Amino acid sequence: MSDLIPKIDAPKPAAVRRRRRPTAGSLLIDLVLLVIGVVMVAPLVWLVVQSFTQERSAFSIPPGWVPKPFTTDNFEGISGLIPFGRMALNSLQVAVISTAGSMIVSILAAYAFSRLQFRGRDSIFVVMLAALMVPVQMTVIPVFILMRHLGLIDHLASLWLPALINVFAIFFFRQYFNTIPRDLDEAATIDGAGHLWILFRLLVPLSGPAIAAMTILAFEASWNNYFGPLIFLSSPENMTLPIGLVTLQNGQGGSSVIVFAAITAVVVPVLLLFLLFQRAFVASIATAGIRG
């Protein structure tokens, strides 16, 4: 699996590249792909442009593709309508706790499933795997009732607690650990190493790509979660960003440019992060796809 990652955008060997001259057909496909690329990115460019444009000239017809006149007022207007900074911190808090926690829980469980002997191991594993088929919508009502009993409604814990169990990550890590030769841990055992040492000093460092992939996917899922906060949270100061954006749009006297500025403020940092970690990001999807 790990050798798949560099392959995704490895350059083609020069010999292959030179063999065929660009034909009219191939140029046409290039052109079509270029147009598709431009069309894909156009709405995002439009978004950023409008969010930096003064309200009276925004959303002009024909559409403007440069912010004229340029302003940052729209961004300042956001915090007058929703506690944007607070919501961003809430989103971050939930994403960090749930991602870090679920990775630790999953790595420990995967080690047990991959390396240890105990009664009922295979049946427990199969039961957990079957849970991948249970949609979150089916469990959400009982979980809601449980959270209400625990007094956790409108608390961020109601979002990160259920996210600590990540069955897909357990399955994924177990598969990955199984590809690491057992001779390594036997040698370490003979040298007197305990299970925790073997797991965190041996298997985890050797599983870098798998852990990176799952970390990215888990963080992404939490950061973008809309269904969870819609159900469990209610007050604006406990809310996370996705709901914050939507309440902004449902008119609280905010103008469209402020909505656009808020979307830009949420989207642009994510896009920059994506550009920075593009390889890891794309590889996480690709490996999950090949492995799944």
Added chain:
Amino acid sequence: MTAALSRRTAAAGSSRRSPATRQRWVAYAFLSPAALLFLVFIAGPFIAAIVLSFYSWDMLTPARFNGVSNFTEMFSDSLLYKALGNTFIFAFASVITHIGGGLLLALGVNRVMNRALSYFVRTTLFFPFVISWAAVALLWKYVLDPTFGIVTYYLGEVGITAPDWFTDPTWALPSIIAIDFWHTIGFTFVIMLAGLQTVPKDLVEAARIDGAGPWQIFWNVTVPLMSPTIFFAGVVTFIGAFQIFDPVQIITPNGGPDNSTITIVMYLWQKGFQAFQVGYASAVALLVFAVMMVATLFQLWLSRKWVHTQ
């Protein structure tokens, strides 16, 4: 699973208990956080949802046992049929457009081409996937706006009068299908691209030397070799699409004109969290589970007929 059988530790026993017993306790310790969370947040709620589906409950007054009447009510609930129908249309449209589009785009990008262009196309295709549905849905509400949206304007420039996308019952669901395509195609595209890399180059080359045209190579070499990837992407896309909720709820909070966009999960949410018919909503949830189960088993059965394994 048998490959996972681990050997007993050969460690010189410093503890008085036998190594096997010790290992068992280590295993239970390592497994306990996951097992506890699993019982509390997945297995328990799953069973509770099944039990609740036989009750009538508004979360305020005590629950009342209802027998199978929630299920019989479902059979005559026309809005449920509507939601189920919309969801199937959405899911099938997603699977067809994502698999077809993702495969074509991956084939196009995988060709020998300018590196800068390849980077640009890969990045722009994948960009939307990292953005949350909330941001995507709001953005597209504006992009498709009938007065100042860019789509309406540019369609007008080429002589097409755009419909009022979200208020026209014929166009509301197709619009959401299109937005979902924009948002999610990067995911399928990347999986397809990774799958294409597993197709041996020399096999394609050999077919070409034997005189096969691009079309024959595509159908007789690429598609069979990629069938496991296509199958995986198909299952994942269907399961994801069947649970679509975010864009529908944000763009058309009331289910769209004439309930043209209401999906099964949105209906479940309305019943459970707006109308507080918890028992009925649980029955609907059970239906979602059953449909997904049947669909996955059907796809597994189907895959035996055409998925090529080495």
